[in-house]
Amino acid sequence: MPAINWHDSFNLLSRLTPRRVWNAGKVLSSYYISKISGKPVQWGYPISISFEPTTSCNLRCPECPSGLRAFTRPTGMLQKDFFSDTIDQLSRDLLYLVFYFQGEPYLNPGFLDMVKYASGKGIYTATSTNAHYLTEENARKTVESGLDRLIISIDGTTQDVYQQYRVGGKLNKVLEGARNIVKWKKELKSKTPFVFFQFLVVKPNEHQIEDIKRLAKEIGVDEVRFKTAQVYDYENDPNKLIPTIEKYSRYRKNKQGEMEIRNALQNHCWRLWHATVISWDGLVVPCCFDKDAQHTLGDLKGKSFKEVWHNDKYKRFREQVLMGRKNIDICANCSEGTRVWGD
Numbered sequence: 001m002p003a004i005n006w007h008d009s010f011n012l013l014s015r016l017t018p019r020r021v022w023n024a025g026k027v028l029s030s031y032y033i034s035k036i037s038g039k040p041v042q043w044g045y046p047i048s049i050s051f052e053p054t055t056s057c058n059l060r061c062p063e064c065p066s067g068l069r070a071f072t073r074p075t076g077m078l079q080k081d082f083f084s085d086t087i088d089q090l091s092r093d094l095l096y097l098v099f100y101f102q103g104e105p106y107l108n109p110g111f112l113d114m115v116k117y118a119s120g121k122g123i124y125t126a127t128s129t130n131a132h133y134l135t136e137e138n139a140r141k142t143v144e145s146g147l148d149r150l151i152i153s154i155d156g157t158t159q160d161v162y163q164q165y166r167v168g169g170k171l172n173k174v175l176e177g178a179r180n181i182v183k184w185k186k187e188l189k190s191k192t193p194f195v196f197f198q199f200l201v202v203k204p205n206e207h208q209i210e211d212i213k214r215l216a217k218e219i220g221v222d223e224v225r226f227k228t229a230q231v232y233d234y235e236n237d238p239n240k241l242i243p244t245i246e247k248y249s250r251y252r253k254n255k256q257g258e259m260e261i262r263n264a265l266q267n268h269c270w271r272l273w274h275a276t277v278i279s280w281d282g283l284v285v286p287c288c289f290d291k292d293a294q295h296t297l298g299d300l301k302g303k304s305f306k307e308v309w310h311n312d313k314y315k316r317f318r319e320q321v322l323m324g325r326k327n328i329d330i331c332a333n334c335s336e337g338t339r340v341w342g343d
């Protein structure tokens with residue numbers, strides 16, 4: 001595990017209010033009651049949500065529906081009025097807000113205004129970016145927006161390796177963007193956003209694990225975190241992405257020499273009780289693994305979030321998870337239990 005960044009941890013904890021603590025207690029207790037009893041009980045409202053700024057992306061990563069332009073749902077941009085209306089419903093209970101689901105957040109022209117709005121409500125905010133749009137101007141606006149955490153996806157330390165997964169990407173743009181953020185944090189004397197490089201470990205880049213640590217130190221980002229890659233057709237691995245270092249893989253060979261998921265799935269999932277995902281157009285889906293919104297649990301167009309959170313569809317989905325999680329397609333390739341944040 002990486003060393004704890006105390007400032008980032010205290011920053012998150014500082015967002016707790018008596019109401020948010022009470023809500024988290026209700027959510028946690030209902031989760032454990034459900035886990036023990038095998039029957040879905042849901043008290044309270046989400047501690048964390050992910051809001052999708054857009055489905056659009058400038059890259060074409062081979063295991064990403066956004067990169068492959070493979071969505072069956074429409075592409076579009078999150079609108080500020082819809083976002084603020086939804087946040088107004090949830091802000092008193094909500095602790096953590098991730099501006100990411102699919103797509104590149106900085107393509108939405110209103111993205112940083114929405115960050116600023118949520119920050120003004122005392123919510124801890126985070127986003128994930130490929131960093132191609134972190135110009136001097138955007139870097140300064142990012143720091144000024146109050147964003148608390150910035151995840152920069154960087155999956156190689158040389159252009160030839162980086163572009164094997166980040167198809168269409170330019171490593172020099174990523175590094176320039178990272179330097180811009182570090183520069184403006186210093187210029188504005190800001191401790192936020194907490195910046196880390198996220199390195200998706202795949203076979204083409206696994207030899208650069210030590211290199212990315214050195215590069216991060218040179219640029220001045222706060223941390224490097226390593227992530228295991230989701231491979232849809234892991235049995236055949238057509239893009240040859242599964243790393244040879246088992247620590248960084250979600251998969252392993254069984255006794256028959258066939259690839260299988262490394263970790264057994266348990267019939268419970270904390271995400272279903274404490275978090276949710278909202279698409280740019282208001283669809284509520286169970287988690288970030290439902291990338292094409294195939295398991296829509298509600299639609300916020302014309303309904304309040306609180307109606308959706310406690311509706312029959314959500315209850316049935318939680319019940320399915322408790323009965324047999326491996327039978328749900330989006331759960332079958334889940335990374336829970338195979339995350340590798342650092343060494």
